[in-house]
Amino acid sequence: MTTEARSLMILIAGPYRSGTGDNPEKPAANVRVMNETALTLTEIPSAAARSQS
Template identity: 75%
Template sequence: MILVAGPYRSGTGDDPRKLDANVRAMNEAALSLFRAGHLGVTGEALALPLLEAAGSTRPGDAVYEEIFHPVAEQLLARCDAVLRTGGPSEGADRMVERARAWGKAVYTGLDEIPAAR
């Protein structure tokens, strides 16, 4: 299981179209991982529905802060590796740092990932 970590809010000004584009890019990477025999996952896939259910009204509100990054951190703990995608992102960089500290593999491109068994 490989966590796809890329920008979500970074550089978007919280524009919903740009946020959606960032999620779409991470989902496309997760799909490529799946087609290569891995399970690619994103924190957004788990966190965004929870944010909606919890009543978050905008990125960065109190509910967002309570849920968004903690979900990704809990997911990372269960992953074998991280694929860092996209441009600048403090949150994605934090996932990479944690993954390295926990001894997990970190990749920066799909071509670096070993074939699935």
């Protein structure tokens, strides 16, 4: 069985300024959560591939 590497683009979007009350730390925290979510999603295919080997 051969496997081919495939690219994957994940777009995470959200209302990062909503509910921040113009506090500059809150949008930064929201962006951090979106980035962490994207990282978690990119790790899922790798974990699935390892479990099949």
